[in-house]
Amino acid sequence: MNSHADNGVSASPTGDGRSQTDVVVDEIKRMITSGSLTAGARLPIEKDLAISLGVSRGSLREGVRALCIMGVLETRQGDGTYVTSLEPSLLLAPMSFMVDLHSPDNGSHLQSVRRVLETEAAGLAARHIGADAIAEADAVLTSIEPMVFQSDGLDHDAIMEADIAFHRIVARASENPALEALIEALASRTIRTRMWRAISEEGAVRATHAEHRAIQHALATHDPDAARLRMGTHLLAVEEFSHDHADEATAATEAQ
Incomplete structure (x- = not known):
């Protein structure tokens, strides 16, 4: 298991030059475009998703915040993070x-x-x-x-x-x-x-x-x-x- 997956600080850039936050954004986008995540779907829990993507939980949160600003994700208090309707207006x-x-x-x-x-x-x-x-x-x-x-x-x-x-x-x-x-x-x-x-x-x-x-x-x-x-x-x-x-x-x- 990657030791950085549980800390709250963004780790160093990945081997391909992307920051860990970029990895989160790119991989969640890939999951949506491939159909692994669909409109309205709930994301895996934070710990599991961070391990799956090989990033720190801090980087995961940064990436999720960025995708929320973009209208791709929405965080529901006490209920997790979901893919939005992905409507163009959003x-x-x-x-x-x-x-x-x-x-x-x-x-x-x-x-x-x-x-x-x-x-x-x-x-x-x-x-x-x-x-x-x-x-x-x-x-x-x-x-x-x-x-x-x-x-x-x-x-x-x-x-x-x-x-x-x-x-x-x-x-x-x-x-x-x-x-x-x-x-x-x-x-x-x-x-x-x-x-x-x-x-x-x-x-x-x-x-x-x-x-x-x-x-x-x-x-x-x-x-x-x-x-x-x-x-x-x-x-x-x-x-x-x-x-x-x-x-x-x-x-x-x-x-x-």
């Missing part, structure tokens, strides 16, 4: 943290990635969207029309909530959970620019609403090409605004 959630740390000066880069992803999502949604989702999208847009077409006193928070809801409907209707999760991960870092555009650019709210309606029509008629074109054009306007007004958006964000 596994890609840490990406939103990286996106939040992205420099505001590079906001247009994120908008560009968002445009690529959501354009494809719109095309897929046009193929798969059902009557309920179409009605839901229509209801979201209809709910803000009274304020969109008024001359003053816009409720920008309500308008932005509707904007977010509409794009989520489209992403969900793509029926591609990985794509939906990637789009959601980008949402938090692009909302600020979208809000600043709505506040500062004259006519932006009405233009955005018209673009959303055009996207909704393409979805309702199940026209993938039109849906991609409408979504791409819509998000290109946001991307260009982000590029041209990066300093203003950053200053407005810092002032909040």
